[in-house]
Amino acid sequence: ALVAVESEDDELPGEKVWGGGGKVIFMVSDGTGWTAEHSVSAALGQFEHCLVDRGCPVNTHLFSGIEDLDHLMEIIRQAAMERALLLYTLADPSMADAAKKACKLWGVPFSDILGPITEAIATHLGVAPSGIPRSVSARNMPLSEEYFRRIEAIDFTIKQDDGAQPQNLSRAHIVLLGVSRTGKTPLSIYLAQKGYKVANVPLVLGAQPPKTLFEINQEKIYALTINPVVLQTVRKTRAKSLGFSSEMERNYSDRDHVREELEFAKVTGKAIEETAAVILRTVHDRKHKHTMPRISRRY
Amino acid sequence: ALVAVESEDDELPGEKVWGGGGKVIFMVSDGTGWTAEHSVSAALGQFEHCLVDRGCPVNTHLFSGIEDLDHLMEIIRQAAMERALLLYTLADPSMADAAKKACKLWGVPFSDILGPITEAIATHLGVAPSGIPRSVSARNMPLSEEYFRRIEAIDFTIKQDDGAQPQNLSRAHIVLLGVSRTGKTPLSIYLAQKGYKVANVPLVLGAQPPKTLFEINQEKIYALTINPVVLQTVRKTRAKSLGFSSEMERNYSDRDHVREELEFAKVTGKAIEETAAVILRTVHDRKHKHTMPRISRRY
Ligand SMILES: Nc1ncnc2c1ncn2[C@@H]1O[C@H](COP(=O)(O)O)[C@@H](O)[C@H]1O
Ligand SMILES: Nc1ncnc2c1ncn2[C@@H]1O[C@H](COP(=O)(O)O)[C@@H](O)[C@H]1O
Ligand SMILES: [Mg+2]
């Protein structure tokens, strides 16, 4: 059994159902590659009618930290061999140019992910882009105020997980309330990554929430709501992975039990990023009261 | 003092030095807007020689969940009034088209963030994009395996923070080792968001690491290393925010103390995303041994 668990755990994220076949996309960045990955993943959302579950898989390969020409050329040659589409983010114009020319020469379809946006911004600001990749520019930058804010937010959020330290609720930007398995923890963590201090407080049938919850600014509080049928499914999956006994599982995921608990909260269900978007829009809107809700930043 | 703390905490991320002036960028998405935010933030990295610290600030405003035409037109009219650049991600071709036409009509400079990538992918796959925004398409989708993986990874990672539960080290995809303030926790959390189970183990001068560390697959272990001078600065800032006494602060951030502790580990310093990129490249490379290190995913 130990061996089975080990090998299941060894499967890395995104590796599902490896095997032959599928169209290939190469992503190349002189930085981390996360921008390329994020953009491609969103764009692939437009092809959900035709991905792995529909028998038309797409295999993406991310090459990050590509800062020299030889390496870049080697990747593009490989892309040609695998008949891949090449999507890239290269800050140095001579690298971007070389990529373009090599793709044309070797018949590799390609698109520049950030080039058009960077150009639009350059024109708008009336300033030329530096052409310096993030690794090089970061080397000379001190750690920013933003960096420390984010670390503080993550520290705070972890310490406040699952109703811990209710005396600190007033220091949170956002307080999330919800019954078990409404996704309070992952949502808290997602928001913390963006620099928000989040506290999450569980609602438990028959237990009083902490007193401080009623003393803080009530506008900071967000109740997470979920459809009871969905919650039941989530809890069943969860109960299995936690190795609950069937007795415990029944109690945890029983429909009536779920409904009863839900009398404290209301009802719906969404992806972490989507819920985060809704909450942050409201957070900023409550503070700034624009005619159109927006999240503003200054760079 | 309480009031001062409260109002400092109330400042939301990205709000630094609000005040007049600066060029304006509007971002519009029919989804969460995170793709737009990520791309624009990376692109703005190319203008670091000319942002808020250099007296040439850029104010971005993110409008997410924009699914109807009236709302879209209202935003573009506002963009015209604020002389903003408009960057958008709109899955529905009629919305994208309307945005383009309105921008031309009202003289708003614009660029479509995902349109060109989506087109390149469509041509490559030989399949037309659905044109359905994420909110609509998500409504009909069951929660994915990926969703549960990610939640499990976050749960696991939080529970293993700061050397807790060393008996579970073998279940981690990645084990991070490092002295205090090398950023183990934020890095662990960043990797967990991407679906990796991470355990972090502190290295403390004079204390033995847990025995299990030597029993697990040693390829999973990554030692975080940092320049002692940088570490000293980080710890000074940290000591202040923790309200350490000057005695404690001296011990924690003293250069010699820092050096001594570092005899356990090696030396460097980077942004969370960059370290994550380096580690994940190695994780995937160790498993798959490609000629060129890459992170592969199947969609
Ligand atoms: N802070 C930054 N300074 C300069 N360039 C950056 C910065 N952040 C991202 N970039 C560039 O934006 C593109 C995408 O970055 P990444 O998401 O790290 O792959 C790469 O070409 C990076 O070099
Ligand atoms: N899973 C998905 N299905 C369909 N479209 C998506 C998906 N994820 C992102 N998109 C689209 O990609 C663009 C960027 O998404 P977002 O980052 O949520 O603003 C929007 O136009 C979304 O509608
Ligand atoms: Mg990238």
Ligand SMILES: [Mg+2]
């Ligand atoms: Mg977007």
